[in-house]
Amino acid sequence: MFFSTNFILSxxxxxxxxxxxxxxxxxxxxxxAVCSIMALASCDSSDSTSSNSVAESEEMTSExxxxxxxxxxxxxxxxxxxxxxxxxxxxxxxxxxxxxNSVLVDEIAEATGNGDMIEKIKNDEYGIGYISLSTLDDSGxxxxxxxxxxxxIANVKNGSYGLYRNxxxxxxxxxxTNTSVGQIVNAFVSFLxxxxxxxxxxxxKGILEITGNEPTWASIKDQFPIAxxxxxxxxxxxxxxxxxxGVAKALTxxxxxxxxxxxxxxxxxxxxxxYKGTQGTAEDLDVGFLSRELKLTSSEAAVSGxxxxxxxxxxxxxxxxxxxxxxxxAAAIKSIYxxxxxxxxxxxx
Amino acid sequence: MTKYINRETAVENSKKKTKTDxxxxxxxxxxxxxxxxxxxxxxxLIIYKGISPFINDYVIDGIAYRLNxxxxxxxxxxxxxGGTGYGAGFIVMNTIYVTFFTVLLAAPxxxxxxxxxxxxxxxxxxxxxxxxxxxxxxxxxVIFGMFGLGVITGxxxxxxxxxxxxxxxxxxxxxxxxxxxxxxxxxxxxxSITALRSVNQNVIxxxxxxxxxxxxxxxxVVLKSAKSGIFSGAxxxxxxxxxxxxxxxxxxxxxxxxxxFNLFATTRTLTSTMLAEMGEATGLNYDVRFSCGILLIFLxxxxxxxxxxxxxxMGTQEYGK
Numbered sequence: 220m221f222f223s224t225n226f227i228l229s230x231x232x233x234x235x236x237x238x239x240x241x242x243x244x245x246x247x248x249x250x251x252a253v254c255s256i257m258a259l260a261s262c263d264s265s266d267s268t269s270s271n272s273v274a275e276s277e278e279m280t281s282e283x284x285x286x287x288x289x290x291x292x293x294x295x296x297x298x299x300x301x302x303x304x305x306x307x308x309x310x311x312x313x314x315x316x317x318x319x320n321s322v323l324v325d326e327i328a329e330a331t332g333n334g335d336m337i338e339k340i341k342n343d344e345y346g347i348g349y350i351s352l353s354t355l356d357d358s359g360x361x362x363x364x365x366x367x368x369x370x371x372i373a374n375v376k377n378g379s380y381g382l383y384r385n386x387x388x389x390x391x392x393x394x395x396t397n398t399s400v401g402q403i404v405n406a407f408v409s410f411l412x413x414x415x416x417x418x419x420x421x422x423x424k425g426i427l428e429i430t431g432n433e434p435t436w437a438s439i440k441d442q443f444p445i446a447x448x449x450x451x452x453x454x455x456x457x458x459x460x461x462x463x464x465g466v467a468k469a470l471t472x473x474x475x476x477x478x479x480x481x482x483x484x485x486x487x488x489x490x491x492x493x494y495k496g497t498q499g500t501a502e503d504l505d506v507g508f509l510s511r512e513l514k515l516t517s518s519e520a521a522v523s524g525x526x527x528x529x530x531x532x533x534x535x536x537x538x539x540x541x542x543x544x545x546x547x548x549a550a551a552i553k554s555i556y557x558x559x560x561x562x563x564x565x566x567x568x
Numbered sequence: 569m570t571k572y573i574n575r576e577t578a579v580e581n582s583k584k585k586t587k588t589d590x591x592x593x594x595x596x597x598x599x600x601x602x603x604x605x606x607x608x609x610x611x612x613l614i615i616y617k618g619i620s621p622f623i624n625d626y627v628i629d630g631i632a633y634r635l636n637x638x639x640x641x642x643x644x645x646x647x648x649x650g651g652t653g654y655g656a657g658f659i660v661m662n663t664i665y666v667t668f669f670t671v672l673l674a675a676p677x678x679x680x681x682x683x684x685x686x687x688x689x690x691x692x693x694x695x696x697x698x699x700x701x702x703x704x705x706x707x708x709x710v711i712f713g714m715f716g717l718g719v720i721t722g723x724x725x726x727x728x729x730x731x732x733x734x735x736x737x738x739x740x741x742x743x744x745x746x747x748x749x750x751x752x753x754x755x756x757x758x759x760s761i762t763a764l765r766s767v768n769q770n771v772i773x774x775x776x777x778x779x780x781x782x783x784x785x786x787x788x789v790v791l792k793s794a795k796s797g798i799f800s801g802a803x804x805x806x807x808x809x810x811x812x813x814x815x816x817x818x819x820x821x822x823x824x825x826x827x828x829f830n831l832f833a834t835t836r837t838l839t840s841t842m843l844a845e846m847g848e849a850t851g852l853n854y855d856v857r858f859s860c861g862i863l864l865i866f867l868x869x870x871x872x873x874x875x876x877x878x879x880x881x882m883g884t885q886e887y888g889k
Binding site (some may be wrong): 293298299300301319320323325326338339342345494499516517518 | 823
């Protein structure tokens with residue numbers, strides 16, 4: 220690939236020297252630019268583009284890089300408004316760090332979401348952070364055991380994995396003249412309790428039990444006449460937590476054809492935007508999702524009956540694949556995030 | 569066949585044309601006023617939301633908070649603790665620091681590139697490089713951010729290891745500076761090319777005729793003649809660096825205290841502070857970002873004022889005019 224693009228470049232340069240009838244300069248320049256980019260892109264990659272070969276190269280990299288335990292622990296966290304941070308700090312017993320960066324280690328870096336945290340940890344062999352369990356698979360990061368328990372769905376269900384939080388939802392209460400949207404939202408909330416919805420949430424790594432007592436959508440849809448209408452020109456706005464985005468999109472994708480093919484518009488900017496967008500000042504959402512509990516204080520005074528629990532999600536402490544740290548505890552994580560322990564040799568036995 | 573009109577018809581036609589001209593001028597005036605007033609509306613909104621944390625009380629968990637202006641302007645910690653811990657002083661210093669080094673790096677590269685395009689290569693190659701620079705200018709900020717995150721952080725990490733310094737996966741002042749440099753170079757280069765091309769050809773010919781070499785002519789005559797335009801390009805580059813948010817947020821690391829002057833340490837700028845997880849912010853945490861916006865606007869105005877004063881002091885002497 221690299222040599223072929225270089226060959227193309229040399230042909231093009233020869234044409235410049237000959238000053239023949241070449242195409243217009245801008246198009247010519249673009250061609251050179253594209254070839255240069257292709258050449259650059261091919262420099263670091265092999266010809267194989269399969270995910271297996273990428274995984275193999277990552278494994279080879281991890282084998283080649285030796286992990287030095289005398290290095291400083293590079294601590295990554297989320298913004299003080301993050302629901303994931305709220306759940307993580309609360310569960311490890313570091314409640315004061317939920318909203319206050321001053322109690323954390325001096326040198327700390329912020330990630331803007333689960334995906335950003337994953338990329339940062341993958342790029343930093345000595346980094347430690349936390350992500351939602353639903354994003355752990357295929358992330359390329361190593362999830363640590365917590366209090367001796369592996370971060371798996373089964374362990375969350377049986378209660379042995381303690382680092383978990385609820386995914387919640389809240390909905391708009393005042394739809395004004397937009398009654399169609401209001402009726403679809405009501406139908407969606409009822410759909411969340413059906414077998415079909417719960418199966419979808421489980422498929423998206425949401426943690427919950429199907430007891431067998433849940434209704435099916437077919438058995439309750441008659442209660443919602445809106446479901447039989449053509450809603451293809453009705454847009455319902457979903458948003459909120461980025462951790463819940465995958466589950467939310469799967470649910471709307473499933474529910475839309477069941478409810479007149481309404482248009483589901485997703486804009487997930489964080490748990491804080493869920494209440495703000497549905498019942499707060501922003502008023503730009505119809506259904507908001509949170510990866511934490513609603514505060515139910517003056518800042519999030521949600522109307523009773525307008526919110527509920529979606530499913531459970533676990534939070535996983537993650538490190539780079541080359542890191543030899545395997546298992547952690549609440550006390551150890553707290554000591555890392557508070558700056559009490561700064562070297563990897565302090566925590567790795 | 570010649571057509572004649574009487575005097576009255578001619579006067580009437582003239583009056584109609586005058587009325588039409590006046591009407592069109594009025595419409596254009598209204599459009600231009602609307603455009604320029606949008607800047608004022610934006611300023612008013614930013615200032616209205618931005619001063620709110622300092623004049624209104626925000627009740628958080630039953631406690632009323634109001635920010636102190638002096639603490640905000642001189643603070644060295646952005647802890648975001650409910651109603652306190654919003655110090656932007658160190659963020660302003662970080663912003664000035666990365667902008668200074670960005671221009672220090674970008675300006676010479678851009679000027680040299682412009683000189684090569686205009687004076688040191690043939691017309692075909694010059695046009696090609698110019699077109700590539702224009703293409704670079706059209707790349708969105710987020711692409712630069714992704715490039716910074718994916719590639720430049722690796723370079724920074726490697727360079728830091730040479731100095732036995734451990735970075736946050738490459739996120740650092742140096743990465744921010746390199747990313748902003750890449751974004752500023754097209755702007756400065758294009759303006760510099762225009763400035764160099766407008767240098768009087770007679771001046772160049774005269775210099776060469778007097779025995780000056782090509783290099784002497786380029787550096788002592790051409791660049792001096794075009795310095796005003798080149799400086800204008802540098803000012804635009806400064807503004808680009810000051811105002812960039814997306815790319816900086818992706819590679820800065822967003823340290824919570826400072827100031828941060830170590831090239832390999834993480835940093836936080838005004839734009840990254842405003843952008844980071846803004847969607848989740850509510851109440852005081854949301855409005856204080858507008859306060860950072862006010863700071864940014866005043867910083868831009870102040871720096872532009874200084875640079876324009878400097879530009880005027882440098883003079884606008886152009887040889888041959």
